[in-house]
Each structure stands twice: as structure tokens, then as C-alpha cells.
Amino acid sequence: QKEVEQNSGPLSVPEGAIASLNCTYSDRGSQSFFWYRQYSGKSPELIMSIYSNGDKEDGRFTAQLNKASQYVSLLIRDSQPSDSATYLCAVNIEWADGLTFGKGTHLIIQP
Amino acid sequence: ETGVTQTPRHLVMGMTNKKSLKCEQHLGHNAMYWYKQSAKKPLELMFVYNFKEQTENNSVPSRFSPECPNSSHLFLHLHTLQPEDSALYLCASSQGLTLNTEAFFGQGTRLTVV
Numbered sequence: 019q020k021e022v023e024q025n026s027g028p029l030s031v032p033e034g035a036i037a038s039l040n041c042t043y044s045d046r047g048s049q050s051f052f053w054y055r056q057y058s059g060k061s062p063e064l065i066m067s068i069y070s071n072g073d074k075e076d077g078r079f080t081a082q083l084n085k086a087s088q089y090v091s092l093l094i095r096d097s098q099p100s101d102s103a104t105y106l107c108a109v110n111i112e113w114a115d116g117l118t119f120g121k122g123t124h125l126i127i128q129p
Numbered sequence: 130e131t132g133v134t135q136t137p138r139h140l141v142m143g144m145t146n147k148k149s150l151k152c153e154q155h156l157g158h159n160a161m162y163w164y165k166q167s168a169k170k171p172l173e174l175m176f177v178y179n180f181k182e183q184t185e186n187n188s189v190p191s192r193f194s195p196e197c198p199n200s201s202h203l204f205l206h207l208h209t210l211q212p213e214d215s216a217l218y219l220c221a222s223s224q225g226l227t228l229n230t231e232a233f234f235g236q237g238t239r240l241t242v243v
Contacts, residue, residue, distance in 0.1 A: 052231065052232075061237045063234070064233060067231055115160075115179070115226050116174040116177045116185060117232055121169075121170065121171045
């Protein structure tokens with residue numbers, strides 16, 4: 019059973035545009051949702067967390083959560099080449115300790 | 130210096146060797162984790178420790194043996210590994226296991242089994 023699903027990409031977005039990354043999860047009891055950014059050869063870096071339905075904004079990043087649809091997304095405004103990375107969606111599933119990760123979406127920002 | 134430090138950064142070992150990975154966190158967290166990251170696969174949770182007690186073992190083979198002497202240190206002892214165990218091993222820590230907790234990762238150990 020795939021608990022956290024992401025499109026692996028690559029997702030190619032022109033510089034300055036909005037990049038939209040999507041994630042679905044299977045466990046309705048999930049309460050906490052996280053987005054990590056991972057550059058090639060590096061470890062994951064936490065960039066956003068969201069716990070309640072709606073939008074949460076932090077600088078150029080906006081996380082969106084819809085628990086009814088079991089869907090969480092990350093929007094990156096004014097995309098920069100430095101945003102090129104793999105973005106990992108992580109969910110804290112109710113019945114398990116630790117985070118469950120998706121495979122990640124490879125994002126490429128084209129100059 | 131990052132809040133979570135792993136050593137060594139790279140490790141090459143033979144299938145008959147015994148080695149250990151070390152993780153130390155300076156964030157005052159109570160929970161620590163080992164994850165495995167292989168190519169084309171999602172991060173796989175291996176072990177979870179909360180206040181030094183193991184709370185989860187995700188069906189990990191016994192050739193991987195964790196140790197958590199205190200809330201700041203976590204080890205992963207390796208013996209008689211297989212080539213398919215080659216991967217990036219990541220340590221993470223969080224304040225606790227409550228749902229609204231954020232996990233922070235170390236730099237990882239790139240392990241190659243030959």
C-alpha cells in the first residue's frame with residue numbers, strides 16, 4: 019500500500035514562474051504534513067510544515083492542505099534556479115512513529 | 130555546524146567487516162531516527178528511539194543493530210552486510226513523537242558494501 023504518493027517528475031518550470039508540487043496520502047488519521055527539499059548528494063532540509071486545512075505561507079513558499087481530499091501541495095512563487103532539487107512530502111501517520119515519505123518530485127527551474 | 134552530525138560521511142566496507150555509524154544531535158531533542166535512502170525509493174524508516182527507548186523497528190534485518198546510549202547519541206552497528214545494503218543512511222531527531230513535531234536530518238553516511 020502506497021501511503022504517500024508524489025509524481026517523481028522531472029517537473030520543469032521556467033524561472034520566475036510558479037512551481038506546483040503535489041502529494042496525496044492514504045491514511046485519514048494523518049495529522050502532520052511536511053515538505054523537505056533535498057539537493058543532489060545532500061540530506062533533506064525541512065522547508066514547510068502544515069497541520070490544519072488551508073494555506074500556510076512562508077516567503078516564496080505556500081503549503082496547502084485539504085484533509086477531506088487527502089491532498090497536500092507546495093507552491094513556489096518566483097521560481098529560481100537554486101530551487102532546483104527533489105522535494106519530499108512527509109506525513110506523520112497516526113499509527114506509526116516517525117515520518118513516512120513519498121519518493122519525491124524532481125524539480126528543474128529553467129533559466 | 131548543523132544540529133545533527135553524522136560520522137563518517139562516507140564508508141566503504143566488505144561483506145565480512147563490522148563497522149558503526151554515529152549520530153549526535155545538539156538540539157535538545159528526545160527522539161532520534163535512522164532512515165535508509167536508496168536510489169529510486171522513498172526514504173525508509175528503520176528505527177525510532179524516544180527517550181533512549183526503541184519504539185519502532187521496521188522489520189530491519191538483524192545485520193543492522195541500533196544503539197541509543199542517551200538522547201543525544203545514536204549508533205547503527207553494521208555486520209555481514211550485503212551489496213544491496215549500499216545506500217545513504219540518514220539520522221534525524223525531533224523534539225518528541227507528538228504529531229506536530231518536525232524532524233531534522235544529519236548530513237548522512239554514504240555506505241558502499243563491496
